[in-house]
Amino acid sequence: MNKLSSRRKFLKTTAAASAAVAAGAAGVNSLAPGIWPEKMVFEPNQSYWAKSQAAANPPLRQDLEADVAIIGGGFTGLSSAYYIRQNQPAKKVVVLEARGCGNGASGRNGAMVLTMTADRFMQFSADPAIDKRIYDLTVENIRQLHALSTASGIDCELETNGALEVFNTKADLEAGKAYVEKARKLGMDVEVWDKQRTYEALGTRLYEGAFLDRQCGQVHPMKLVQVFKAAAQKAGAEIYENTAVARVEEGNTIRLHTAAGHTVTAKSLVLASNAYTSRLGFFRNGIVPIFNYVGITPALSDAQIAEVGWRSRLPFSDSRTIVTYLGLTRDNRIHIGGGKANYSFNDGLQQRLDAGQAFRNLRSELARIFPSTASLEFETTWSGAVDCSLDFSSSVGRWRDNIYYGIGYCGHGVNLTSLFGRIIADFEAGREQQWNDLPFVNHRFLYVPNEPFRWVGAQAALAYYRMSG
Template structure:
């Protein structure tokens, strides 16, 4: 990857190290006039682009409408950690579906990771993929829970992981904060925006058309639904809604079952190869298991990328840069002289049960949302599953549709304050238990 660490943030992307590290790309033309397609996709993030790629490779005429730029939302701003599973834990999936269907969904997620790697290799997407992820406990109860999860994954889901004690973890992670690690060599991390841009190029090479700066204003249902923009419309046999946290009135029946949540991440200045590798010797991604978690990894140009703040109030946390810097130094006290050069954030979408919410609004309008902070791999799985269903193989989507999803309580006025109150309890639990 050609990194541009000294470049200014691209004016057409929200400021971030991700955007600043990539060369600028000319914008794609917005939609103008009346277009026809077999499939129209709202949203040029991972879900929409993977669906577009899969369908175009099957011979469908696909048009993608993006309100801003490719990867402008969560797909281009996230923490970059690609993990097996979903935003909810396996116990939640089993309570929603029973063990057999939960096992199916877990196997689908494993395939999602395999396909992610295959997509990167097959299309030559230069996005800094690295293997390995560690979930790290701070408290004894968290260690017990992780060890129980490891046993469940091995015995009931045929997914063996590695337990590292404190001494073994300390050999590759220069922090005394954690009691050990549950290490997954099958998960990993990547450059999110580079991956999104690579997916768009692959979809276009397969025959899909991507229009940027084309916000959808209205969805018109019917035998051939239409997506309307300010300057045109796309008529199609099928529509895929992949706007996630950015639907903004297009499908109110979906938005009541999803909540946008702000998440934030920072990047230090380059530390130099020796100092960076002294922090994380094996280049893995790391996340603790607090409800309000910290997560971190290294970049190719030897920065520490550190995330951990979240806002459930629709406003950035006060003193964001200082708060994130303090959290980073609590993990790595040896970075007392290091500041965060970049701090950025954006919305992810969560469901009440943190389980994926994928399915059909009507027989010809498909959607996927509710990735709940676990979307780097599962968004691509969603795109593939929806593409299969449009092509007539809906068995996998049918399993996801069996998950019951409820509206957030409180209606439009109160649902966010109620969520803020609930999250305050979970943060307090992190501190006390």
């Protein structure tokens, strides 16, 4: 069994165990959301990328009626707004964002633009034909990112020369070779590199080899947010920033109550609030927000970069269970993310007190990979919440009647989110049939119990990751 499937099996067992304990204490489980209500807090984005955030639009200052209301101004929300307006230009579409567009994961991530979904990356399911269809759809979506960036006139530093997954052990390398052999027969644009070739590309001899997907790449995440914001507005969507939705009233007509006391009435709703969604009472028993940490160095000189030896400039992540991912910006800053993931009680989305240790670990990991960077300090560090599901699958579709959603990206959403935006737009237009064969459409997540069982389960799962990482 490879690492991913053993990890999945463990998570399912953890989920089942937590659910069993929760069932045994069903009273506490059902009362928990009332005992521990989640706080409506949206901590600011302190990432390096946030320096490129576009000026915020004004907040909503009056009550409003719309055809479609979208909660969340990240990739999912902005791309849904764009595609809904493309499909149905007569519809009034409004996006409500608690802070600025890109305040969530879309403006804080590791910048890797990836094919596939988290649960199928380098991993075949029982139906390889469906895996290939997902590969093709995500490859086509990357082309769409290029097209939207060009059309907006915003250079989001999208480079799709490939991305690498590096292997720490010979066993991982062999598993990678077996995957690639099958994937190439299906027409996927992937290959395996040996140790020497990986060294020539990355300048480090740490790895036994690497998996290359030529269709992947990297981007400046906040500039990509800018692209989607511009595209949505050009298509006619209205975007209100610094407008947190505090409560959703479901019904034939949906009523959203903002924290500032205004009401938005809409015929349909798109939940694009990602790791924060449980605050509104949705997906509380399907998604666990797991914290990830990122650090970035100052811009390195040409001489420093030459010493590092990262000649290919391709972004890469490693194949250990606790993933580390690295990228190189156009102006020669190295960013590294991942490491010791964390869960905060009651879906807390605020930076934990022990974040300092997580950043020190990332710093040591960077020096281990590239010894010539040992004396460098991070210029900026930040954290962000990843919306994890217990089976690593994502889901897009209809929650109920007139409520649509895209969620569960598990750290693999920079590209997938806007494919989901397209799918959401088709759902909203009643044209979802073409997507129904895809496994993530209306996928039902494994049950996550309420607190305190969720905290216990999450700690057990994360401890397992650390031990096996």
